[in-house]
Amino acid sequence: MSDKLSSQLPGAPTPTVSVDSDSVVSTREIKNAKAKSLSVKIETERDAENRPSGGAIGQRPQADYTASGGSVICADKICDVTIDGDIDLSVSVKRPQGRAGAVEEPLPSSKGPAVKMITEHKVELIDCLMGDHSFILQHVHAKHIVTDREYQNMKHSKQPEETVTNLIDQVILKGQESCSRFLEILKKPEVLRTFPQLKQITTCAKQ
Template identity: 75%
Template sequence: MSEKHSSQPPGAPKPTMAADAGSVVSAREIENVKAKSLTMNIKTVSVPGSQPSGNAVGQAPQADYIASGCSVICADKICDTTIDGDIDLSVSVNSSQVPAGTRDETPPSSKGAAVKMITEHKVELIECLMADHSFILQHVHAKHIVTDRQYQNLKHISQPEETVTNLIDQIILKGQRSCSLFLEILKEPDVLRTFPQLKEITKNWC
């Protein structure tokens, strides 16, 4: 986090500013103001993996003040101000409080075996499971692999092939844990009885 205070001479052009994702540039001017107190809070949340916005990769923006990497730049100008009380010009940068495990940040190149297995056999699984898409949808919902909202959206798709395709896509996007749970469902006796083709598809799976 960087913080910078400066003042511009009368008639000087206003400074140019640039900020990427999660960063803040403040250039407020307050002149001839009388108040009991003055509070100027700036808060930003740093998100792991967030990328700069508005500029091509490797291209540095041209500006007088540049905030990047979840930083804060303050260029406030306060003149001839009488304040009866405390002055609070606080700046805070907090880390994202998204609970661990609510999203899968594993790069695609390092996905686990279950993700790879489902991805490689996606077409076969779609052709097999679309024979009774409602049945497999009930199972993944019961195991909490999909949320209630996702379940309702999938349930109301009219085409079985589209339902199963969207279901498998969502499971893959959820990452290794969801894919592993899905593979366990595909091995359950009642599922194998409903989809006998699964025996051939999964016979070499771990």
């Protein structure tokens, strides 16, 4: 069987490949080798949110191997190889541990005073801030309390109450430090002028 493969390799045309950023096509050739073990495993990461749209595959040029949507194609050729021990031909597709640009912060502690204050007065804050949700969202984004992705998602929300609710939920999830920075924004003179009710809410929180 290996003699047959070996005779085909010299005259075989190089395969054409079409692959997106989340996929892998392996076309390695291993021949005329001796070893105690062989490892040709494939390891890659796949981000579920970066899957192509339904029409993306049809728009790709024709190729011998087409991989898209986080798929893996292994077209390796192995011939005239002698292995005394283990052979690893495994394929591993993992989810990425973290997103680029994401703010990694510890989960909020229920004992944190800032987290507790915002959580306990969440309803009042929503009622107050939804009066000008775009204004408070811009201040929070400017202080890097939310990421660019989070800002864009909330910015395009059509309902002010939904926008402010999502904003406060994001701040609480980011933990004590983000909550403290958010409260500092609420104390700014220009913010208090826009939302005069904030003074009463923050005063009640201190009592």
